[in-house]
Amino acid sequence: MVTRQTRQKEFVLDNLKQRFDHPTALQIFNDAQKQGVKIGEVSIYRILNNLVKEGSACKIVTKDNVAHFDFTREDHIHLVCNSCNRIFDRYIGDNEKLADLIKDFHIAKQDIVLYGICNECAKSENYKKSNF
Amino acid sequence: MVTRQTRQKEFVLDNLKQRFDHPTALQIFNDAQKQGVKIGEVSIYRILNNLVKEGSACKIVTKDNVAHFDFTREDHIHLVCNSCNRIFDRYIGDNEKLADLIKDFHIAKQDIVLYGICNECAKSENYKKSNF
DNA sequence: ATTCTTATTGAAAATGATTTTCATTAAGGA
DNA sequence: TCCTTAATGAAAATCATTTTCAATAAGAAT
Numbered sequence: 001m002v003t004r005q006t007r008q009k010e011f012v013l014d015n016l017k018q019r020f021d022h023p024t025a026l027q028i029f030n031d032a033q034k035q036g037v038k039i040g041e042v043s044i045y046r047i048l049n050n051l052v053k054e055g056s057a058c059k060i061v062t063k064d065n066v067a068h069f070d071f072t073r074e075d076h077i078h079l080v081c082n083s084c085n086r087i088f089d090r091y092i093g094d095n096e097k098l099a100d101l102i103k104d105f106h107i108a109k110q111d112i113v114l115y116g117i118c119n120e121c122a123k124s125e126n127y128k129k130s131n132f
Numbered sequence: 133m134v135t136r137q138t139r140q141k142e143f144v145l146d147n148l149k150q151r152f153d154h155p156t157a158l159q160i161f162n163d164a165q166k167q168g169v170k171i172g173e174v175s176i177y178r179i180l181n182n183l184v185k186e187g188s189a190c191k192i193v194t195k196d197n198v199a200h201f202d203f204t205r206e207d208h209i210h211l212v213c214n215s216c217n218r219i220f221d222r223y224i225g226d227n228e229k230l231a232d233l234i235k236d237f238h239i240a241k242q243d244i245v246l247y248g249i250c251n252e253c254a255k256s257e258n259y260k261k262s263n264f
Numbered sequence: 265a266t267t268c269t270t271a272t273t274g275a276a277a278a279t280g281a282t283t284t285t286c287a288t289t290a291a292g293g294a
Numbered sequence: 295t296c297c298t299t300a301a302t303g304a305a306a307a308t309c310a311t312t313t314t315c316a317a318t319a320a321g322a323a324t
Contacts, residue, residue: 001270001271002270002271002320002321002322003271003272004270004271004272004319004320004321005320005321006271006272006273006319006320008272008273009272024310025310025311026310039273039274040273040274040275041274041275041311042273042274042275042276042311042312042313043272043273043274045310045311045312046272046273046274046312049311049312058240058242058243059195060245061193061195061197063191063193063247065193065197065281065282065309065310066309066310067310067311070242072242075240075241075242076241076242077241077242077244077245077246078242078244078245078246079245079246079248079250080245080246080247080248081248081249081250081253082247082248082249083249083250083253084250084252084253086250088250092230092241093230094229094230094231094234095229095230095231096229096230097226097227097228097229097230098224098225098226098227098228098229098230098233099226099227101230101246102226102246102248104251105246105248105249105250105251106248106249106250106251106254107246107247107248107249108190108207108248109207109208109209109224110190110202110204110207110208110209110210111190111246111247111248112209112210112246112247113192113209113210113211113212113244113245113246113247114209114210114211114212114233114234114237114239114243114244114245115195115212115214115239115243115244115245116211116212116213116214116234116237116238116239116240116243117213117214117215117237117238117239118211118213118215118216118218118220118237118238119236119237119238120213120216121213121215121216122238133299133300134291134292134293134299134300135300135301136290136291136292136299136300136301137291137292138290138291138300138301138302140301140302141301156281157281157282158281171302171303172302172303172304173282173303173304174282174283174284174302174303174304174305175301175302175303177281177282177283178283178301178302179301181282181283197280197281197310197311198280198281199281199282
């Protein structure tokens, strides 16, 4: 299957690259409309999910069940506020301590969540079928 | 407002205390039915959300947009598999390094998410109105 | 440049977990 | 036993996201 370059894909990727506010699909859709770019909302969802699959973007789900997207740049982690649903970036090295991550943010250990692929799924390679 | 003790609340809390598999509302509902305990699904959602609000439970949302619940015990963090959607507990101290969290799990830094309350919301105390 | 294949799009409908509504039930104090 | 109102639950609503599928268009082939 040969992938094709389209206006829609280009717009979504560019929009995501330019901004640092972890937009939702709807926010990107609104940007497109403001700029007179014709894209259906559904296509934005599909394009974003594809970017996540290929590793060019990551998806962060806030507690209001809304997916936010971020272009994959330098390694950083995400601090998510459960009240205002904003997402903050924190750049931190491998050798830094857990306590450093929690500083300046009110986080219980139970609310530290690391999304990845468990060893079992990684071995079976089933995860390739996954949406993430 | 005086809170009242009910069979329904008791069942949900007990069920959550007994299990370590981070059940969904539906799983708890199924347990109730198997055991002949009459509770509506809606009530389970409501009771679980109340437990989260009061700090007795925490909610972990997997990438398939399903909420899982965990009775608040010792401090531990959650590793979530994006393929099988299982949730793993990891007990870890403040002084441990970030690298230790990632060991044995295939995680990009972008997929490390810490849910909490940002300083701004904590100051304004708006977060008390929040569901979390 | 034109044709052709099929990847991609997008509108409408479907999905599915969760929340809201509101009449009914029942906890537990009076 | 009565009374207030917290809590429940069935049905309906919500809402982000996904699926469907006919129409469109990228870009290779001719």
